[in-house]
Amino acid sequence: MKKLVYILIFAAAFVGGYFVTQWLFPGAEKIIKSRLEKLASDLSNNPGEGGIKKLAAANRITSYFTSDVLINTEGFGRGEPIQGREEMTQMFMAARGNLRGTVKIYDVKIDVAPDGKTATSNFAAMAELQGQSDPFVQVFRVQWRKEEKQWLIQQVDPVREIQILTQ
């Protein structure tokens, strides 16, 4: 009986230790997923939010991207890609002034390179904008780079299964 209790205590300590280690030292996948969720939250622009909260969220946006970030916008009514953090920030601030809504991400898949310095994530994003009956849904492929112990977005590409031309 005593032996069984010891085994149970050891097993509980082992499981507890595992979760504590995971919490203290999260893996790259967990960090990237968490950053994507925070980015989605910061991109959301709800009318009920206070001005300070909105400004803080807008300021945080740049911290998710590398200085040479490339965002491909093919199929979004803009032929040229967005290049660099400054251009991205300007575009974002302009869009945020006009758009209200929430952004959510689903089904995040992350693949970290063997060197641990780059990673690729695939996920579906859904934006529900005020005044629009249909949510905007798009799958994105995002390339990440580790800079000064931080995972930053280096490139964003919308995943297109089919190429269409608007008439």
Add this chain to the structure above:
Amino acid sequence: MDVAQSVQKKMPLWVRLVVGRNPGLTLIRTAIWILASIILFKFVLVPIRVKGNSMHPTYRDGRINVINRYSYYRAKPKRGDVVGVTLSGNNLLLLKRIVGLPGETISVREGRFFINGELLEEPYANGLIPWTFRGGEVQLKADQYLVIGDNRPLSSTHLKFENEILGKVLF
């Protein structure tokens, strides 16, 4: 008088109504029902709520429906079937109608689909397609389907492999 009868007599009516005459058996029965429901609604019938109007007028915004994951267990998906397709995983599904089948060549002319050069009659379609394929037409690969919503001006088009079709809507 045996033990079960004496227990029954001591139990107040409301307790018997809630947990039954034999609480142990009720617990087992409840556990089986919960397990069966989880299996049924996670692996067989997936409940969904329609968001948006891309399937209007067939399915309206907010409507509740169910996707049968085993609808294509024996048969292949057919043209005209309304199916749930995955995007990046199973948590966000799109409700679309199958228009193109594997191996077919599909083009869009004057807002309508042409399958292998023949006009596709679509009584369910609302409006005309406001685009064409880049390159004029699309050749579907083996095991690849073309899906689109019924509300053509609003709907996006997708090429999906059979494993990306979660199942057919029930009603």
